Amino acid sequence: MLALMFQVGRDTVAVDVRRVREVVPRVQLSLVTGAPAWLAGVFVYRGHVVPVVDLHRLTGAGECPPHLSSRIILFPWPADAPDSLVGLLATQVAEIREVPTDALGAVGPGHLGLGPALPDGHGIIRVLNPEALLAQIASGSGGAIAAGVHG
Numbered sequence: 001m002l003a004l005m006f007q008v009g010r011d012t013v014a015v016d017v018r019r020v021r022e023v024v025p026r027v028q029l030s031l032v033t034g035a036p037a038w039l040a041g042v043f044v045y046r047g048h049v050v051p052v053v054d055l056h057r058l059t060g061a062g063e064c065p066p067h068l069s070s071r072i073i074l075f076p077w078p079a080d081a082p083d084s085l086v087g088l089l090a091t092q093v094a095e096i097r098e099v100p101t102d103a104l105g106a107v108g109p110g111h112l113g114l115g116p117a118l119p120d121g122h123g124i125i126r127v128l129n130p131e132a133l134l135a136q137i138a139s140g141s142g143g144a145i146a147a148g149v150h151g
Contacts, residue, residue, distance in 0.1 A: 001014075001016050001098070001099050001100075001101045001127075002016070002017050002018075002096060002097075002098055002099075003015060003016060003017060003096065003097060003098070003099040003127075004017050004020055004023070004073065004093065004095075004096055005092075005093075005094075005095040005096065005097060005099075005125075006071070006073070006090040006091065006092055006093040006094075007090060007091050007092040008055040008056055008059055008061060008090055008091075008114060008126075009056055009059060009060075009061025009062070010061070011059070011061075011114055011124075011125075011126050012122070012123065012124070012125045012126070013055075013090070013114055013115070013125065013126045013127075013128050014099045014118075014125050014126070014127050014128065015073070015127075015128040015130060017096060019075060019130055019131075020073055020074070020075065021074040021075055021076055021085060022074045023071050023072070023073050023074070023093060024045065024071065024072050024074060024087075025071060025072070026064075026066070026070040026071060026072060026089065027043050027072070028043070029041025029042060029043050029052055030042050030043065032051070032142070032144055034142055035141070035142050035144060036140055036141065036142065037057055038053055038054055038057040038058040038137070039051060039052070039053060039054075039141060039142070039144060039145075040052045040053065040054040040057070040064070040089050042144070043072075043087075045074070045085065048083065048084065048085060050072075050074065050085045050086065050087050051086055051087070051141070051144040051145055052072055052086075052087035052088070052089050053086065053087070053088050053089065053137065053145070054089045055088055055089060055090050055114075056089070056090075056091075058113075058137065059114060064089045064090065064091055065091055067091050067092070069091055069092045069093060069094050070089065070090070070091045070093070071089075071090065071091075071093035072087040072088070072089055073087065073088045073089075073090060073093060074086070074087050075087075075088065075130045075131075075134070077130075077131070077134050077145065078134075079131065086134055086145055088130065088133075099118070099120065099125065099127070100118075100120065101118070101127065113128070113129075113132060113133035113136045113137065114126040114128055114133075115127040115128045115129055115132075115133075
């Protein structure tokens with residue numbers, strides 16, 4: 001699988017590039033009143049309000065560091081509304097590489113949606129399924145994610 005690689009705390013995470021709509025720079029986000037702490041905020045992208053999940057906060061790794069390599073990875077969500085997007089905030093979003101997934105079925109699920117652990121020559125990587133993660137957290141988003149917030 002050709003994967004976009006990034007960091008969430010100490011975890012190296014891979015996501016299939018075919019699932020990514022776009023990667024954008026980290027921008028100033030507007031806070032959402034009453035939202036869970038892991039919902040970093042929202043921003044307007046191409047005329048739509050996009051909720052952004054801080055993967056660091058979601059997994060208990062603190063807040064996403066304000067590095068130059070921090071990015072918002074955009075995914076279509078929900079699946080039946082392809083123009084709606086949700087952003088995942090991560091750091092060290094800079095590499096695309098081939099990740100062997102032939103052993104993927106043999107490993108167990110990862111913690112809080114980051115996906116199963118997969119050994120590779122660089123250590124352990126988590127293989128993220130963004131649809132499964134968003135489905136897992138949508139009910140706790142105060143409606144911001146489940147509704148596929150539109151502008």
